[in-house]
Amino acid sequence: MAWRGEIDLGTPPAVSQAMVTLTIDGRRVTVPEGTSLMRAAALIGTSIPKLCATDSLEAFGSCRLCLVEIDGRAGYPASCTTPAAQGMAVRTQTDRLKQLRKGVMELYISDHPLDCLTCAANGDCELQDQAGAVGLRAVRYGDGANHLDQAKDSSNPYFDFDPSKCIVCSRCVRACDEVQGTFALTIEGMGFASKVSPSQSEPFFSSECVSCGACVQACPTATLIEKKVAETGTPDRFEVTTCAYCGVGCTFRAEMRGEELVRMVPWKEGKANRGHSCVKGRFAWGYANHRERILSPMIRASIDDPWREVGWDEAIAHTASEFRRIQAEHGKRAIGGITSSRCTNEETFLVQKLVRAGFGNNNVDTCARVCHSPTGYGLKTAFGTSAGTQDFDSVMAADTIILIGANPTDGHPVFASRLKQRLRQGAKLIVIDPRRIDIVRSPHVEAAHHLPLRPGTNVAVLTAVAHVIVTEGLVDEDFVRDRCDRAEFDDWAAFVADPRHSPEATESLTTVPAESVRAAARLYAKGGNGAIYYGLGVTEHSQGSTTVLAIANLAMATGNLGRAGVGVNPLRGQNNVQGSCDMGSFPHELSGYRHVSDDAARAMFRALWGADIDHEPGLRIPNMLGAAIDGEFKALYIQGEDILQSDPDTRHVAAGLAAMECVVVQDLFLNETANYAHVFLPGSTFLEKNGTFTNAERRIQRVRKVMRPLNGLEDWEITQKLAQAIGYAMAYDHPSQIMDEIAAVTPTFAGVSYDRLDALGSIQWPCNDAAPEGTPVMHLDGFVRGKGKFVRTEYVATEERAGPRFPLLLTTGRILSQYNVGAQTRRTENSRWHDEDRLEIHPHDAEQRGILDGDWVKVASRAGDTTLRALVTDRVAPGVVYTTFHHPATQANVVTTDNSDWATNCPEYKVTAVQVGRSNGPTDWQERYDERSRRSRRIEGVAAE
Amino acid sequence: MSATTDKLVRMVNQIATEFEGQQPGNAVAATWDHLWHFWDPRMRDRIVTHLDTGGEGLSATSRAAIARLGSRAEPQSQTRATEFGVDADGNTESDAG
Amino acid sequence: MKTEDPRIGRVRALAAAYHAPDGLLPLLHDVQAAFGHIDDIFVPAIAEALNLSRAEVHGVITFYHDFRRVPAGRHVVRLCRAEACQARGARAIEAAAVERLGVAMGATRADGAVTLEPVYCLGMCATGPNALVDGVPVSRIDGARLDRLAAEILA
């Protein structure tokens, strides 16, 4: 689409339903009450000059350019801060107004460099535009005091801050406050000396700034501008696409000059991010042309040999022949595939189709296994559908928010910003997390209750909350009567009412004060709209599914379902983990959630796909590796996943992979799993493909190709070639055709097509005849599938118990700047914020072991050990330690055990009994591993780095 | 006992314990239903063989459930998580987990 | 961890009396009263106590004339510069004060003896030229009174 700036209506939309009618320059216009005159004028094509106003921020009224005249009112009110009123007669263009605007602009330009032609914002600067619009022809003030000598701050890797061009409109400060909620910017000083100041006049990089880019987007001049724009010049076209990082699913305008991506700017019409972004989506897309990216296929006979670059045909043919050989020698079920939660719906669908129809077995699984599979199991059991019940907008109508097992300011930053907005409006927050995560207390936000529970005791805490709700008569009787299964509720109510589930009885186990549990329960039950948001801190436990059931119980018992502001909301980790599940990536079910044992379903797919479908469930990832060790599983096609780094019990994964004869990795870089691969097929980034992602609120959004794939093929094309090579015909020309097939077999996708996605911008499934435009909030007037079901949630302690040998409990998580295994973000400037994983340890535990902040420490569990540097902090409770797994060097998952969720085998990352002690450097396992991966990355003819 | 079998024993005991908590008196049927719907044939065969060769380490509920698994009959669904059929109005459950 | 400046602990103690953001100005007045100025290193503790960002606290400190980020002289003379005092000869007194006290307006003497600052009106507009000398009002300032003042301050 040809480049054009987004229309800026100047002020946010009014919320009122009442309408008012007025005339502007003689033309009638009707707008909601409370709409500014500026916005009303813009809606009928009259753009009143403005500089401090922009429709993502509240009206501020400081530049004074937008003055208008109103009949019957003295003076020249600012149109941005004057709401439209019934019968007003407004004039936006009079001689007096022209004179005043010229006077204001003359003052602006008297303190502004006149270097437009060489300025980074040349052609894309509101000051430049408005100077033209008001017809400024001279500045008569001569050389007076000015800010032209201000030093430029280039400390942030992605954008420059040049105060000499600042017009002190405060849009940056307000964006940081109102949109992002970090309050990292202020105006220092007063009067003429006023100056934008990060924190205490520090360089942006070392200030409180989290580099979300909102200020750069809000800045009307070149003061805050992307370095890439300064380098390349302004963009000339754009495509709207969806970010490939977390499950929020922010949509962006990818702005390009020719084929070169210049910048990613959040798309205002994006319904998930509403025009906001975080450092990853906004800036960390440079990995697409990072030097370590592999662009041509490679094969090797043994994983000890160096790689050999080959052409696509040879690589595909070699892979196909190996797969056929192995199936011939070891049976049809000796090979399988893993779909990626970071590839598109279309690509995931194709991989599981290749396995079921091409390989003829059901050995396909997805990394969703390792994050939210308990969500699917739990919500399907309770509500009949297994996805989050609300849309992200819904948080703005919540009065009480429970956040359990999630750290949104790091893991889902744009959602966190909207949550903080709501909290600043007065909503109450309850945080249930072993760590004092940032949102418990950060500027202008403070949790009403923080329940710092012992890791692994979620079920006990939530059952205690349920105990309070039932025994203190806080149940929403009407909701339960009308919409839930009565018998099951009565059974459940009796169960939780048992004194052994009381907060007092469980306090010694959970370490959470009973009174806090009671207060939190009362607030959630009676504090207005109650919404529960949860993440991997709920699912990645041995009772992950049970915890999801407990959450569902609370929502049903208090009637917090079926309207805006409430609900059970899984914060899914990756950009398409929801989609990869919807596409049927699990071994036991076909796409459309039909169990493989269902003869009718298999008949339908045989007719559609022209191939017999195995009637038995396939192997899950942990069981594929187990079978490989047992010599029964020989080949694996892995698309866009690095199971060696992301899956638990790394030694077991390594052993499993090493036992296979043909491991095929399709990814952007030689990841850790590729150390054990025989074929490497270079993948394409989200910038180089068409497709769709489905975010955590079930919103299907388009990914649009911005540039030709550097590796030559989009990922779905690779899978298609592989299918053809093993003799299974696939002939798609464009992903839209794949989506049409998905819609045909997936009831909740029935109404989805690329045309409709382009028309509506995005669709939240289910989208079918009953809901042609999708379903923002589910279960509106009743549960989709019959009644809500209550399930008893008995606490069962995990086998991972702290004991004399392993006295501390390790839990894991994420940090803002890095993403998942860091494959992408480590290859961008983001590493300057977080270049190594650190072990957070409480001062008491550190002191006991003679550990100082920054020391090298060894973390050992019954599964293995690794070393990393300590970070002494009281953010974690005594007895609890914490780390992230973004950097392969630390191999955090060597330590995590093979414990997992009873229902879905989702690994228990969040609880591992460990011992921590001083260490003098990497363990020998790490050294052997580093040596091994260095040797494994050798490519014939390419100098090793 | 191979590592894999040991892992399967721990898995089935974990499932059995959970259903003893969730559905007292119906844990055997629920465990059987779960294994039938979610385990791969090799895993099912391996655990049945293990039961036939003494079933070391298996809990009582696990033993009863695996016994039924061996009978190759198809279990009645004991929880909505194992209901995969299409209901009257063409809607299927979505199991995005 | 390098040891923390002991004054920061005392700032935290002062801050404990305030909980919400509207406690910022009262707290800054308390801190300046206790230490004579508000050192940049106090800002994190102040921000933490009121759950504000360091940027917000810095923005407030640098906005108001009263708050100093560096210590003042041993004595502080705030000479009124407003119209009523000008009508009674304040301009001449200001020039004389600069000369007698040996310090520019708005600055602190090199030896730290005195800080001379303008103030716009002390509310004694019929008996100027006026000044606040270490918080004590001094009116009808003339050459003689300035001499006595300089003698006391520079003794």
Add this chain to the structure above:
Amino acid sequence: MRAFVSRDMASVGLGADEVAAALIAAGVEVVRTGSRGLFRIEPLVEIETPDGRVGCGPVAADEVAAVIDGTHRNRIGDVAKLPFFASQQRFTFARCGIVDPLSLADYAAHGGWIGLDRARRAPPAEVVAMVRESGLRGRGGAGFSTGIKWQTALDAPGDAKFIVCNADEGDSGTFADRMLMEGDPFCLIEGMAIAGHAVGAARGYVYIRSEYPFAIETMRAAIALAAERIAPFALEVRVGAGAYVCGEETALLDSIEGKRGQVRAKPPLPAIAGLFGKPTVINNVLTLAAVPFILANGAEAYAAIGFGRSRGTMPVQLAGNVRNGGLYEIGFGVTLGELVDDVGGGTESGRPVRAVQVGGPLGAYFPASMFDLPFDYEAFAAAGGLIGHAGVTVFDDGVDMMRMARFAMEFCAAESCGKCTPCRIGSTRGVETLDRIIAGDRPDENVALLRDLCDTMRHGSLCALGGFTPFPVLSALDHFGEDFGAADIAGPVE
């Protein structure tokens, strides 16, 4: 023997503490009061005698003996009979200078709390009606009807409401707020308690500028003493930090909220969404201090005095080069000339009066030719000026009006909050342009530029600081063109 000596900051500046100490040393019981408000006779000592108080002033510390034995050269007798005081109508300042500011008994004995008790017996709407009928308008300078403001706050929904007293009296030439807070603090407290009852506010703040240490100390003590009497209404003092702009009501609210004192855009009006976003009544000290009289004596008694739409009395402050500088509370309608020449007695220097600035640093300069102007909001506005906080600053013929015009821009540049462009950048450009005129650099061009700049500031600025700075600048240019030496200086004041 009992003597009364003022503890007012201006009196102390003139040596009142030393006089009091000397009296005490001489065995006299000394009661410290506020100031009566005529600074020529301070430090004033009033000795209590069977037939009333006998005043002597000004008195030096070493002359107390003469005061005690009645032979002091500056013996006045009954101070109240001085023409300066006799011709006043002290509705608000009746007790100031007479009572011990921190004596609840003194306050009650002089008519204190009658207004509050009467108000609390009446429904809130009735109290608001009385204030409206009294014709009381904002004494801070805006002149907005106090009754209507209170009615808006009473009608506005809100789970909490606030009463805020604007005691940031930063205008040069004004000290009435300071005098009242130091001399009769319970009067202000009573007025705020009445306002609290009238609009349903349980909490009030008094925002006092940091340049008034005495007023801060006295108000805090008085609030503590009166806490029980005004409960459940609760008051708290908040101290400013040297920013003149915080005299603007919304900047003041931001300052109380712990923020930079930047001016908010309106709407919303503070009466609807003010402090912490709740309905808030913001009034000046003098406005709130006038309320007890109205409730005690009825709206008609207050409305009977005045001129045109300006009802009731205005505590005028005579300042600068004036013989009888001080506090002169009088009904509206008195002329500027009567105030400066008759009441003020002309200049202290004995030189002829050349210019008078009314309304502080943002007020216009008036030449003697305009002394027939009656003290009335509308009349002053029509004459291109404003009453403001009723500070009247007198200059003799030694004044250089071009320098005063420059000072107006300099003051605006020093105190601009920096939010809006016309004031942030305009004030600095104004000083630079006037410097060019002073240096004789292209005076015609630069005077024309100055007028354009004033037009941009006057109509573009977000608040009165940038918006009214053109009043002193243009009035100096138009009424005292001779000081500017420029040929073409004519031009109306808009």
